[in-house]
Amino acid sequence: MSNPRPTLTLTLRRTGGTSLQNFLAQVSPFRTVEHEPFNPGRLWGHVVKKFQEDKDLSALEASIDSLLQQKVNIKHCIEVPPPQVTKTLIKCAKKHGYFFIVLTRSNSIRRLRSLFLAFSTGAWGPEQEAERYPAILSGEIVPAPIDLDMVRRQYWSDQLVLGRVIAQLRYQQIDYEWLVFEEVYQGEEPVSVHAKKLATQIGMDVSAEGAKLDKLTERGKQSSFQIEGFIPNYDAMMQVLQEICID
Numbered sequence: 001m002s003n004p005r006p007t008l009t010l011t012l013r014r015t016g017g018t019s020l021q022n023f024l025a026q027v028s029p030f031r032t033v034e035h036e037p038f039n040p041g042r043l044w045g046h047v048v049k050k051f052q053e054d055k056d057l058s059a060l061e062a063s064i065d066s067l068l069q070q071k072v073n074i075k076h077c078i079e080v081p082p083p084q085v086t087k088t089l090i091k092c093a094k095k096h097g098y099f100f101i102v103l104t105r106s107n108s109i110r111r112l113r114s115l116f117l118a119f120s121t122g123a124w125g126p127e128q129e130a131e132r133y134p135a136i137l138s139g140e141i142v143p144a145p146i147d148l149d150m151v152r153r154q155y156w157s158d159q160l161v162l163g164r165v166i167a168q169l170r171y172q173q174i175d176y177e178w179l180v181f182e183e184v185y186q187g188e189e190p191v192s193v194h195a196k197k198l199a200t201q202i203g204m205d206v207s208a209e210g211a212k213l214d215k216l217t218e219r220g221k222q223s224s225f226q227i228e229g230f231i232p233n234y235d236a237m238m239q240v241l242q243e244i245c246i247d
Contacts, residue, residue: 004203006030008093009075010086010165011103012158014114016181020103021075027199027206032073038081038089048081057084065092079161090168099202100169100176104162107182108245112155113238116146117224120231129223136227145232151240159247177201 007024011017018035025032037043044067051060064085074093078086093100105111120143121136123129135141169176177198184194199206228234 004029005097005099006071007073007101007202008089008098009073009101009103010078010090010176011075012079012105012111012162013077014111014118015103015105016185017075017077017103020101020179021073023195024073024202027204028073028202029204030071030073035075036077036080037074038076038085040080048085051085052082057088060084061088061092064088065095068092068096068098071096078165079158083161083164086165087168090165090172090174094172094174100174101198102166102169102176102178103181104178105181106247108155108158108247109238109241112151112241112245114224115154116151116237117227117231120144120146121227133223133227136230143227143231146234146237148233148236148240151237152244155241155244 007028007030009017009020009024021032021035034043037045038048039045040048047060047063047067050063051057068089074089076086076089090100118124121129121132121141123132132141136143179194179198184191187194196206231237
């Protein structure tokens with residue numbers, strides 16, 4: 001193992017970051033913290049809440065700098081916390097020698113479909129799906145209608161946030177590995193090839209890891225198709241997505 005580095009994964013929700021973090025947790029010598037720790041109610045959400053209350057950028061930087069001294073692997077969804085939090089996180093991660101990963105998804109329609117189905121049903125992960133989907137199918141739970149104006153705002157806001165983060169990385173002269181969901185999982189090369197390449201770039205030798213490379217392939221089963229017909233305005237949402245998504 002040659003000088004491994006902790007990782008900061010910058011991504012948007014519903015992009016496949018969970019399986020990436022599961023892989024890093026298996027092969028990295030550094031601890032992986034709870035997914036999206038700066039989100040409200042998560043491990044470091046109190047740091048963001050304090051900043052929203054006092055707007056003290058110096059205190060925010062001191063807090064994040066202290067947290068990153070732990071050298072832990074972090075997955076950060078860039079569209080959730082205030083932009084100042086992400087900018088400060090990038091600055092502190094650079095200081096502490098982090099390896100940067102930008103994870104995106106070329107098919108925004110599939111990503112936003114998944115996001116708004118989660119909003120509608122309240123099921124954000126496999127365990128919640130297993131609990132809520134049968135109740136939806138039986139009529140016990142009626143999913144909430146999707147806010148179509150919010151769908152439009154989310155798409156354009158996500159594009160703006162992603163562009164801003166890429167600009168911040170360039171301005172700070174930070175090298176990063178750009179991973180595209182479809183290229184990793186649906187490309188011509190096996191997922192294991194991407195796993196080995198990424199591990200090598202981070203400074204980890206996985207030549208003998210075997211099954212651990214499979215962690216990158218462990219994605220949640222897409223079972224949401226069975227409840228499409230139970231979302232009050234699902235077809236209208238898909239029509240909006242078809243109209244606005246230009247990537």
